[in-house]
Amino acid sequence: MDLAKVIKKETIKLEMEATTKDEALRELVELLFENNKISDKEAFLEDVLYRESLGTTGIGNYIAIPHGKSKFVNKTSLALGRTKQDIEWETLDGLPVRFIILFAVTDEDKTSVHVKLLAKVASTLGDDDACAKLLVAKTNEEILNIFSAGEEN
Numbered sequence: 086m087d088l089a090k091v092i093k094k095e096t097i098k099l100e101m102e103a104t105t106k107d108e109a110l111r112e113l114v115e116l117l118f119e120n121n122k123i124s125d126k127e128a129f130l131e132d133v134l135y136r137e138s139l140g141t142t143g144i145g146n147y148i149a150i151p152h153g154k155s156k157f158v159n160k161t162s163l164a165l166g167r168t169k170q171d172i173e174w175e176t177l178d179g180l181p182v183r184f185i186i187l188f189a190v191t192d193e194d195k196t197s198v199h200v201k202l203l204a205k206v207a208s209t210l211g212d213d214d215a216c217a218k219l220l221v222a223k224t225n226e227e228i229l230n231i232f233s234a235g236e237e238n
Contacts (some may be wrong), residue, residue: 088205088232091163095120097225098166106174106182110134110151113164113187122162122189129157129189143176146216150206152188154195161194161202163187165228167220184219206232 096116103109114123114130123129133153136142143149164187171181186206190199209215215231222228 088163088202089229091161091202092165092229092232093120093162094225094229096122096162096164097228098164099222099225099228101166101168101185103166103168103172104170106172109166109168109172109182109185110137110187113166113185116164116166117162117187117189120162122160122164123155123157124159125157129153129155132157133187141175141177143174143178143180143182144210145176145178145180146210146213147171147180147183147220148186148210148216149174149176149182149184150186150188150203150210152190152199152203154190154192154199156192158189158191161191161198162189163202163206164189167222184216209234 101112103112114126117123118126132155142151166185168183174182209232218231
């Protein structure tokens with residue numbers, strides 16, 4: 086699983102307008118829809134919200150990794166976004182969220198590919214330095230580089 090195949094410049098937004106968790110999820114879902122990664126915004130959002138109801142996706146270090154495994158996903162993808170301000174989110178460390186990685190996973194990929202993708206992203210996010218860089222990166226290319234550096238580990 087090559088992260089470069091699922092993280093694209095077009096699905097990274099470093100100046101999100103969202104001020105709430107719901108707005109953040111909607112904004113990233115919209116980004117996926119605009120780039121033809123999902124077929125139905127509202128239905129996919131329902132799948133993401135259902136998954137959110139099962140347990141926290143705020144992993145700490147100001148980062149959340151919500152995800153939706155859904156028949157409305159055209160191509161397994163990630164939408165990455167950074168908010169202009171802290172957002173209240175249920176997190177493992179009690180801190181708010183500023184960087185969100187929304188997983189959009191097809192039904193076909195929901196087992197092995199999803200687990201591999203999550204493992205790849207987790208290996209990058211397991212590095213506190215990489216997490217700090219995500220919060221200050223200036224360009225989409227910098228974000229891509231942070232994740233591709235994690236690939237080399």
